[in-house]
Amino acid sequence: MMWYRDTPFVLGDDRHAQLQVRGLQAGYGPFLVLRELRFEVKPGLTVILGPNGAGKTTLLKALMGLIPRRGMVLLDGEDLPEKTHEIVQRGVTLVAEGRQLFPQMTVLENLELGGWLMSAPRSEPGSARRPGGARLLGAAQRALGTKAERARRIEQVLADFPKLRERAQQLAGTMSGGEQQMVAVARAMMSAPRLLMLDEPSLGLAPKMVDELLAIARRIADAGTTVLMVEQNVKKALAVADRGYVLERGVLVASGPARLLERSNVVREAYLGAGATEHTTAADAVQRRRKVSVRAEPVEALRQAQGERAR
Ligand SMILES: Nc1ncnc2c1ncn2[C@@H]1O[C@H](COP(=O)(O)OP(=O)(O)O)[C@@H](O)[C@H]1O
Ligand SMILES: [Mg+2]
Numbered sequence: 001m002m003w004y005r006d007t008p009f010v011l012g013d014d015r016h017a018q019l020q021v022r023g024l025q026a027g028y029g030p031f032l033v034l035r036e037l038r039f040e041v042k043p044g045l046t047v048i049l050g051p052n053g054a055g056k057t058t059l060l061k062a063l064m065g066l067i068p069r070r071g072m073v074l075l076d077g078e079d080l081p082e083k084t085h086e087i088v089q090r091g092v093t094l095v096a097e098g099r100q101l102f103p104q105m106t107v108l109e110n111l112e113l114g115g116w117l118m119s120a121p122r123s124e125p126g127s128a129r130r131p132g133g134a135r136l137l138g139a140a141q142r143a144l145g146t147k148a149e150r151a152r153r154i155e156q157v158l159a160d161f162p163k164l165r166e167r168a169q170q171l172a173g174t175m176s177g178g179e180q181q182m183v184a185v186a187r188a189m190m191s192a193p194r195l196l197m198l199d200e201p202s203l204g205l206a207p208k209m210v211d212e213l214l215a216i217a218r219r220i221a222d223a224g225t226t227v228l229m230v231e232q233n234v235k236k237a238l239a240v241a242d243r244g245y246v247l248e249r250g251v252l253v254a255s256g257p258a259r260l261l262e263r264s265n266v267v268r269e270a271y272l273g274a275g276a277t278e279h280t281t282a283a284d285a286v287q288r289r290r291k292v293s294v295r296a297e298p299v300e301a302l303r304q305a306q307g308e309r310a311r
Contacts, residue, residue, distance in 0.1 A: 002212060015194050016043035020072070021038060024038075026061070026069040042226070049244055049246050050248055056200075090194075102172060107175075111190055164186055200230055202233050214240045246266055
C-alpha cells in the first residue's frame with residue numbers, strides 16, 4: 001500500500017493561493033542572508049533549489065514569521081502578517097527541516113495537535129468537492145465547531161494517507177525517517193492550509209520514500225493547496241514541480257517553468273552535471289549547450305546582484 005490514496009486528496013484548501021514577494025530581506029542579527037528577493041509563488045507546486053547555505057531555510061522561516069523580515073509579502077494581494085500565529089491563521093503552514101514531531105506521542109496525537117492550528121474557514125460557499133464540509137462563520141461559532149471540525153479533518157487526513165490509519169497508535173518516535181515525514185506532512189494538512197511550505201522533505205530518505213513524498217506534494221498541489229518546496233533532489237523535484245527558482249548565496253539566479261529550468265545551463269552545470277553521460281564527448285557537450293541555451297531562452301536569469309549594483 002502506498003502512503004497516499006490514489007484518488008484525489010480531500011484535505012487542503014482549494015483557493016489556489018498566490019504569494020507575491022518584493023524586496024525580501026532577512027537574516028540573523030547583523031548577518032543578512034537574503035538580499036532583496038523578488039519572486040512569486042503561483043498556484044501549483046513551486047520548488048526552490050540551491051546549494052547548502054544558500055538561504056533556502058532562511059527564506060521559509062522569514063515567510064513563516066520565525067525570523068524578522070523586511071520587504072513586501074502579499075498573500076492573495078493582502079499583506080502577510082508578521083507574527084507566526086497570525087500567519088498560520090491566514091492559512092500558511094511550514095513543515096520544517098527535521099519534521100519536529102512529538103516522539104513520545106502517537107501518530108494520532110500528533111495529527112490532533114495539527115488540528116489546533118486551524119486556519120480561518122473559507123468564506124466562499126462550499127465547493128461541490130466538500131458537500132458535507134462544515135461552514136463556520138463567526139469566531140464564537142468557530143470555537144464551538146472546532147471539536148467536530150477536528151474530528152472531520154482527522155477522518156479526511158486518514159483517508160488521504162491510508163497507511164497512517166494502520167499506524168495511528170504507534171509512537172511517532174519509533175517510526176522511520178520517511179514515515180515520520182509522512183506524519184509531519186499529514187499533520188500540516190490538518191490545518192487545511194492554503195499555502196504549504198516544505199523544507200527538504202526528502203532529506204535522508206530512501207529513494208522509494210522520496211518518490212512517494214514528492215508524489216504527495218504534487219497531489220496536495222493538485223487538490224488546490226499552493227505548495228512551496230525546498231529540495232536538494234534537483235532532478236526529482238523539477239519532475240514534479242510546475243515552476244522553480246535557484247537560490248545561491250541569498251540571491252535568486254534563475255527562475256522559470258520546471259521543464260525549462262531543468263534544461264537551463266545554470267541548473268545543468270551546477271546541479272545535474274551538465275547532463276553528461278559516460279558516452280558524452282566534449283563536442284556533444286558544446287552542441288548540447290548551444291541547444292539548451294536556445295530552448296531555455298524563456299528562463300529568466302534574474303541577476304539581482306547586478307541589478308542592485310547598477311541602481
Ligand atoms: N540561526 C542562525 N544564526 C546565524 N546564522 C544562521 C542561522 N541559521 C542559518 N544561518 C546562516 O544563514 C545562511 C543560510 O542558511 P540556511 O538558510 O539554513 O541555508 P540552506 O537552507 O539553503 O542550506 C548560512 O550561511 C547559515 O550559516
Ligand atoms: Mg536548509
